[in-house]
Amino acid sequence: MSRRLLSQMKPKERGIIKKIGDIGELKRRLLELGALTKVPIEVVRIAPFGDPIEIKIGNTYLALRKSEANKIEVELFKDKACSP
DSSP, X not given: XXXXXXXXXXXXXXXXXXXXXXXTHHHHHHHHTTOOTTOEEEEEEEOTXXXXXXXXETTEEEEEOHXXXXXXXXXXXXXXXXXX
């Protein structure tokens, strides 16, 4: 499996959050919404200029700025449709 920053992922790519860097108050909010490490995450769509990025964590959809997504490291699944 390969690792990438969330901001570098393409729509429909899935993976597991490995590390959430310093994104201030948003980190606490993400953790409250279930964005814990080892939780599957999927990029749903990306705005035309690459910002914001819509993601799905469990049944929750969120939009993140690209600068925030740059601080989240994800380990990609081999197959887009399944888990590791």
